[in-house]
Amino acid sequence: MVRITIDLIRKRSEHNEGEISTLEELALHQESIEKIELINRLCKDLRILLLQNNLISKLENLNRLKLLEYLNLALNNIEVIENLEGLESLKKLDLTVNFVGDVRDVKRLRVNEHLQELFLIGNPCADYDGYRDYVIVVLPQLRELDGHEITRSDRIKAMQKYAVAEGDVIRGYWNYREIRARQLDRHREKKERATITELEDGEGDGDEEATEAFWNSKSYHTPEDRREIADKVRKIEEKKNRGQENNNNRSPKFVPKLFSPEGRPYNVNQGRIPFHLDVEGDPEIVTLEVMTYRYLDTSLLNVDIQPNYVRVTVKGKILQLTLPCEVLTDRSTAQRNTATGNLIINMPRMTPLTTVTKRLNNSLDKSEEGNRSPKVIKSGSTITKRELLEIGPPVNDLDFSKIYKDSKTVRQEGPKGDLHGRKGSVNFVDNPEVPPLE
Template identity: 40%
Template sequence: MVRITELLVRKRSEHNEGEIYSLEELSLHQQDIEKIENLDKWCRELKILYLQSNLIPKIENVGRLKKLEYLNLALNNVERVENLEGCESLQKLDLTVNFVGELTSIECLVDLPHFRELFLTGNPCTNYDGYRDYVIATLKNLQQLDGQGIEKSERIKAIQEYSEIRNKIIRQQNEYMKKREKEREEELKKQEGKNKVKQEHKPGFDGRWYTDINNTLDVNAETQINETINDSPKNDEKNREELEKEFWEEKVPFTPESRMQVHEHLQELKKRDEKKDESKQTKQPRRLMTDNGQMLNVNEAKIDFSLTDDEENNQYVLDVSTYKYLDTSLLDVDVQPTYVRVTIKGKVLQLVLEEEVKADSSKARRSQTTGHLLISMPKAKHLIQARKVSPPKQTFNSEPKHDGHKDNKMKTVELLEVAPNGNQEMDFGNIVKEKTDVVKAPFESKVFQKPVERPNSEDFVDDPDVPPLL
C-alpha cells in the first residue's frame, strides 16, 4: 500500500521550491495510492488536486480544503460521492471510470455554490434510466455534465418530473446494490478457495495436522509430499505460463475487486522480474591484460580512431572520433609508457604502443568544432637526425673553358648591395631615370610625344577678362 507521505508531496512540489504549506496545485497520479490522507493538514491552500489512476476506494479527508476548485479522481475505485460538503470553492469533479452505483450520493454536492462541472462517464450509474435528468434536476447550479452543456429547457423539464425520476433511480440503484453484494460474496468465496488450494499444494504439507510429535507419516502421505516437491521445480516455469494465460483469459466482472486483483498480479510479476534480474550473474568486466601482465588492444566503445607515428616530431598522435556533443566529463585519458587508455562513458579504448612514450609530457585536447579527442605522446627515445645543410653558392663564369669540353655560357649570380662601399649613403632620389618627353604607351601601342606649345603671334593681346580655353 502506497501512503501519501511528506516526502512524496515535497517531491511533487518542485515547482513551488518544495514548500507544501503554500502549495496550490498537486499531482499525485499513477502512484498506486489507496487512501487520501494528510493533504487537508499539510496543503490547506490547494486549489487543484490530481489523484487519477490510483486505487482509492473512498473520498475522504478533503473536507477542510476550503480553496479546492478542481478534484480529479478518474480511474479509481470510488463507489459513492461523499465527504465533499466542506469544499466550499469546488467547481469541478472528475469521477470518470469509477464504480459509482449509488447515484443519490451526488446530493452532497447540492449546497456547493460554485459547483459547475461533473464527470461520471464510465460509472454503473450512467446506465440508469433517467440518469441525466436526475443529475440535472438535483444539481441546479450545474452547467456541464459529462462534457455536455445543460440547456434551460432541459433543466425545466427534468425539475417537473423530478419526483418520478428519483423514484425510478432509487429502484435501479437498489437492484445494483444487491448485485454488488452478490459480487462481493462470490469474490470472497473465490479468494478463500484459492487460499485453500495453495495451502493444500504447499510442499511438505498433506492437508492434515499431527498432534503427536512421535507419529510418522504414512507411506501414501510421504509419497504425495515427495511427488509435490520433485515435480515443483521441473514444471514450475510451465505451470507459471499456464496460470498466467488462465488469469488473463478468465472472464470476470469489472469491479473494484477485479481491478485490485489485476494490480496485485502485476505487482507480483514485477517482483518476480526483479528477483530474476538479481539472480542473474553480473557481467564480467572486459579483460585489459593477459594473465602474464601483457596489455591487450581493446575497443569496447566501438569508436573510430587513428594512431599515427609522427616521425618528424618524434611522437605518437592518437585521434579518437568522440561525439561532438559528448560532455568532456564523461571522458578519461590514461597514458602509460607502453599503452594508452581512453574511457568513454565507462567503455574502454586501449591501444598498445610499439615504443615507450613520456607519460608526463603527453597532452590531450578536444576539438571545439568536431569534438574529436587528440592525444600527443612524445617518445621516450630521442631520434637522431642529420643536420640539414644549405647547398653551396654556385657561380657561373662566362669565360670559355679550354679543357676540350664544349663551351658553356655561364653567368655569375650576385646579390644586390645597397651601399657597395659601406660608408656611402644611398641616394634614393636619383634611382629613377630622368624624365623624357617621350611617353611610352602600354601594350605595345603607338608612342605619343609630348605636345609643344606654339609661340604667340605678334599682334596677340592678353586680355585678362577673357576666360581661358578649356
C-alpha cells in the same frame, strides 16, 4: 499497498523545488494508492489534485483543502460520494469510471456552491433512466455534466420530469444492488477456491501455471477484480526485482581500475576497441582515431580529454590512454568521420616538438613536381665522436712558414742546386728581369 508519504509528495513536487507547504498542484496518478492520507495536513494551499488511475475506494481526508478547485479521481474504486463538504472552492470534480451506484449521493454536493463541472460517466448510476434530469435538478449550480453544457431549457425540462426521474434512479439503484450482491458472492467463491488450491498445491508450487491460469480466467468490472489484478501485477514486479537483485549479488558488475594509488592513469581498453594513436605525424597535435561502428549513434559515445590522458566511452565500454605529453583540453576537438564512422580526436600539444626538416631536391620536371608532394626527411639524433686531448707538440708538424724564401736570401747563400738546370744548380744563370715567384 502503496501509501502516500512525504517522500512521494516531495518527489512529485519537483516543479516547486520540493517545497510542500506552498504546493498548489500535486499529481499522484498511477501509483496504486488505496487510501487518501497526509495531503490534508501538508498541502493546504493545493488548487489542483490529480489522483486518477489508483485503487482509492473512499473519499476521505480532504476537508482542509479550502482552496482546492479541481479534484480528479477518475479510474478508482469509489462507490459513495461523501466527505467533500469542506472543499469550499471546488469547481470541477471528475469521478469518471468509478463504481458509484446511488446517484442520490450527488445531493451532498449542494454545499459546494462553486461546483460547475461534474463527471460521472462510466459509473453504474450514469446508465439509469432519468439520470441526467435528476442531477441537473439536484445541483442547480452545475454548468456542465459529463462534458455537456447544461442550458436553461435543459434545466426547465428536467424540473418538469423530476418526479419521474427520481423514481427511475431509485429503481435503477435497487437493480444495481442485486447485481452488486452477485458480484460480491462470485468474488468470495473465487477467493475461497484459490485458497483451497494454494493449500493443496503448496506455497510456491506451480507458480507459473497459477499465474497463467489467472490471466486466462474471466474478469469483471468490479472494485474487487481491479484490486486483485493490481495485486497480481505488483507481486510479479516484486518477484522480478528480487530475481534481478539476486543476479546482481551473484555476479557483481566489473568495474575497471582506471588510476593507480598515486593517481597515475592506466591504459585501459575494456571493450577491446581498435584504435590508432599518432604522436609523430604532426609536431603540434596528438591524434587519436577510434575505429567505431559506422552506424553507431553518436549519443552512445562520450569523450573526456585531460592534460595527461584521454578517455573514450563506447556503449559503456571504456578506452583510456595515457598521453606522451601534456595537451590543451580547451582546444581539443572530437569528430566523426562521415565515411568510415571512426571517431577522430585532435589534441594540440602544450609544447610543440622542435624538429628539423629538409626538402629533397629531386631531379623531376615541373609537371612531376606539381603532381607529387615534396618529400621531407626528419633529422635523426646527432651522434657525437669522442676525441682525446693531445698535450705537447705534434709528431708530424708541417711548418708552412718555410714554404717560401726571398730571392735576395738565395743570392747571398750562393749558387746551390741540382744538376738539372733548376735554380741553385751549377748551370743556373740569374736573369734580373724575371720577377721572383711569389
